[in-house]
Amino acid sequence: MKTMVNKQLLFDHFENKTMPLQKRLIEEWLQKEKNQEQFYQWLVEWEMQSALYQPEIELPLQRYVQHMETSSHPSIEDQGPVETSVPGRHTFQLPTLHRWLVAASLALLLLFSAWIGRESILFRTYRTAFGETRTLKLDDGSHVVLNANSSLQIPRFGFGTRTREVLLQGEAFFAIKHTTDNQKFLVKTEKGFNVTVHGTEFTVYTRSQGAKVALEKGKVAINYTVGSVTKEVTLKPGDLVILDRHNQPKLKRQVDAQKYSAWKExxxxxxxxxxxxxxxxxxxxxxxxxxxxxxxxxxxxxxxxxxxxxxxxxxxxxxxxxxxxxxxxxxxxxxxxxxx
Structure with missing residues (x-):
């Protein structure tokens, strides 16, 4: 019975564990256009097992091409050149294009195209329109409520094993689920500050008018940059931090933090x-x-x-x-x- 190409076989292939006949089977499988997208998806998934956000796409590509170059294909290596005759012209020789080279070229083209749009492949972005709110449930069981005119970027293939990272633009309420291995949850922004938590409830506001973080439950650390210096402030429940346009923080204690997420209702x-x-x-x-x-x-x-x-x-x-x-x-x- 002929072996089928599946995820495990390709994972073994990326790890240089496949035999020549299995490599040839993968080459033939890649000839079908519908299989090329699946190939790349499994390639990214394999890479993300050891890297959370930015998989080293060049490395598996090099490995793949190396596999193809070092594999033996007795049924196609010995075919030799093909004579092609055109009426009225001299006969010339056109070398046969080996199927392994076609497969490698297809993979290269696919990876190059994906590299250009890698952000849309590696991440999924949720957006809200003006006047709209949206509730999201993340893969780890955490919940996020996006306020209007906001976006949240999350990993398309799930969180890694070291940290959970998302990118926020606008405003959102977070109810983060604590993990048994104390995995950190990091809310990144483009305003020069990040919020690090383990399991807690808080609201993050990051817009052109400034930024603020209000903590309802748990504990969070805010890392912010002023000039070339990175600083940190830790919040307790009922704390509010307001950062101006220059990232200068102002800390307020014992505020009603829930009123900063009242827009949910x-x-x-x-x-x-x-x-x-x-x-x-x-x-x-x-x-x-x-x-x-x-x-x-x-x-x-x-x-x-x-x-x-x-x-x-x-x-x-x-x-x-x-x-x-x-x-x-x-x-x-x-x-x-x-x-x-």
Whole structure:
């Protein structure tokens, strides 16, 4: 009975454990286009057993080509050149293209194409639109709630054995499951700071206006960079860290950390937020461009908790509180004092 090409056979092949006949079988298997994508997927999976994020694709490629070059193929090595005659022209010789070279070339082309788009192959990115929230369950059992206009990048083939890493843009609430081997969970950002945890609940905000981390349960460490120096601050439940645009942290103790994740229930909690800052929040959450011509009006502050399912409902609530007039054209909103 003919041996079938499966994952284990290819894993043995990548580890230089296959026999010449098995290598030839793999070559023939690769001739079918539908098998090439499976080949690469198993190649990446094999690499990720020893590397969490950035598999060394060149190394298995070199090994694969070396396997093909050193393998013996008696039925195709002795075929020799083929004579080809074209009417009206001289006869010339065209050497036979060995199937092992075709297979290696296909693998090279496949890997080269994948290298260009390797991020989309190695990672999966979840995104939310303006006004949308989304709940995700990760492979380790952890839960993440993405706020509007946010994205979370996770490994496509699962976490490795050393650490669990994700990349956040925007805002998200994390409920991280503790592992028996105390595997760290790392939330990376593009704002020059990362959050390291084991098992805890916290909210991370990272947008153009700055960044903040609020801890509800457990313990987290925030590593941030100022200039060329990396520093660390450790949070306890009820702690809030606010990082400005220069990554300078401000630590607040004993805050109500849950109000920073209230958006999960479409609840907005304002603590002396100016209307100018409220306009920035509408831009980040709903994609609205908010103009407040009056500086005096823009400096008025919001305090309290408000329930709203969308931007229109939230705007109406705030307009009623401040007696505002709202002028809106599509995504452009102007807030004015209501003189009536």
């Amino acid at each position: 479409h609840r907005f909690v304002f603590d002396d937020m100016t209307l100018r800052q409220f306009g920035d929040m509408l831009n980040e959450t709903y994609g609205l461009q908010v103009d407040i011509p009056s500086d005096k009006l823009a400096q008025r502050t919001l305090v309290g908790s408000f329930q709203a399912d969308d931007a229109d409902e939230l705007l109406k609530t705030i307009a009623d509180i401040f007696n505002l007039k709202i002028e809106r054209q599509k995504n452009h909103v102007i807030l004015l004092n209501n003189v009536n």
